[in-house]
Amino acid sequence: MRSLQDRVICIVGASSGIGRATALECARAGMHVAVAARRMDRLEQLADELTAQGREALALRCDIACEDHAEELIGQCRQRFGRVDAVLANAGYSHEGSIVDLSDTALRQIFEVNFFGTVRVARAAVEVFRQQGGGHLLITSSCLSRFTLPYSAAYSATKAAQTHMARALRLELEHEGIDVSVIHPITTRTEFFDTACDIAGVERRGLPRHSPKLFIQPPERVARAIVKCLRRPTPEVWTSHITRLVAGAMVAFPWFHDFCVRRELAHRHAMAPGDEIVPPAVESGRNPPP
Ligand SMILES: NC(=O)c1ccc[n+]([C@@H]2O[C@H](COP(=O)([O-])OP(=O)(O)OC[C@H]3O[C@@H](n4cnc5c(N)ncnc54)[C@H](OP(=O)(O)O)[C@@H]3O)[C@@H](O)[C@H]2O)c1
Numbered sequence: 001m002r003s004l005q006d007r008v009i010c011i012v013g014a015s016s017g018i019g020r021a022t023a024l025e026c027a028r029a030g031m032h033v034a035v036a037a038r039r040m041d042r043l044e045q046l047a048d049e050l051t052a053q054g055r056e057a058l059a060l061r062c063d064i065a066c067e068d069h070a071e072e073l074i075g076q077c078r079q080r081f082g083r084v085d086a087v088l089a090n091a092g093y094s095h096e097g098s099i100v101d102l103s104d105t106a107l108r109q110i111f112e113v114n115f116f117g118t119v120r121v122a123r124a125a126v127e128v129f130r131q132q133g134g135g136h137l138l139i140t141s142s143c144l145s146r147f148t149l150p151y152s153a154a155y156s157a158t159k160a161a162q163t164h165m166a167r168a169l170r171l172e173l174e175h176e177g178i179d180v181s182v183i184h185p186i187t188t189r190t191e192f193f194d195t196a197c198d199i200a201g202v203e204r205r206g207l208p209r210h211s212p213k214l215f216i217q218p219p220e221r222v223a224r225a226i227v228k229c230l231r232r233p234t235p236e237v238w239t240s241h242i243t244r245l246v247a248g249a250m251v252a253f254p255w256f257h258d259f260c261v262r263r264e265l266a267h268r269h270a271m272a273p274g275d276e277i278v279p280p281a282v283e284s285g286r287n288p289p290p
Helices: 017-028 040-052 069-081 104-132 153-176 192-200 219-231 241-252 254-270
Strands: 008-012 032-037 057-061 086-089 135-140 178-184 236-238
Touching: 008 017, 008 069, 008 104, 017 032, 017 040, 017 219, 032 040, 032 069, 040 057, 057 069, 069 104, 086 104, 104 135, 104 153, 104 178, 135 153, 135 219, 153 178, 178 219, 178 241, 219 236, 236 241, 241 254
Parallel strands: 008 032, 008 086, 032 057, 086 135, 135 178, 178 236
Antiparallel strands: none
């Protein structure tokens, strides 16, 4: 078990949802936290909350779709705190709809953020970790990196790419004292689904109703699992053991994947228009306080 007291973490994609909840959980565990994303107002408010917990905090604007931002970000974080012990590459979004209807530009954009953005964060983190003689890189992927759902192909492809990258990097870097972990959240109550609908131009809000309640978690649940992994690094973090088992079976038996997903799809199609969602999980785009 590692002590996290006075350790430094940089969280990319911290202005809402899982990243925000993880920043607060890390501060509770004694860490100093750099938070990064595009919405500075959100980050500054979060940094105030972290400082109020008695930790040092730094809010940094970063768009990981831009080539130099990740490197600048990790550099600024190191300059401010003297070192960077852990980096969480968490920024990402989804796109609702069939991949055959997606333009090349939209497809490239989701890969630019979810995959290439993660690669850029990983490169910058590993460079600093090598100079320091160690560190911990964590990547928020998804359970959808192991199986997929109809109308989620583009997103799942980016998440599968992240997961394979994390698995390879873990083995490449372990002899250098660098840990790599990949996180597989299940449906989590965040702005994620609203953003996906906004991007696809779909007029609806809230979590998809077809997600069974058993498989819906608050971002704080994921945050606690991430902090546990920081204390004791593990290759993969699953926040639902049932989903992990089902995902394993789906990989081993493709017919089982199709059987489960067809049932889900039939359920979705059978719903009356407007009934396919539950009310917004977050009020006016804000997560509930932990
Ligand atoms: N919610 C779920 O059900 C679920 C399930 C599995 C995996 N995940 C994964 O969990 C991660 C966090 O998602 P979430 O659920 O917490 O959703 P969220 O509340 O929408 O958070 C996404 C975060 O990513 C940041 N971001 C997006 N594009 C960015 C960019 N170009 N540059 C920098 N930051 C960017 C956003 O900040 P700004 O908009 O301020 O830049 C925000 O802080 C994502 O990688 C997602 O794929 C989510």
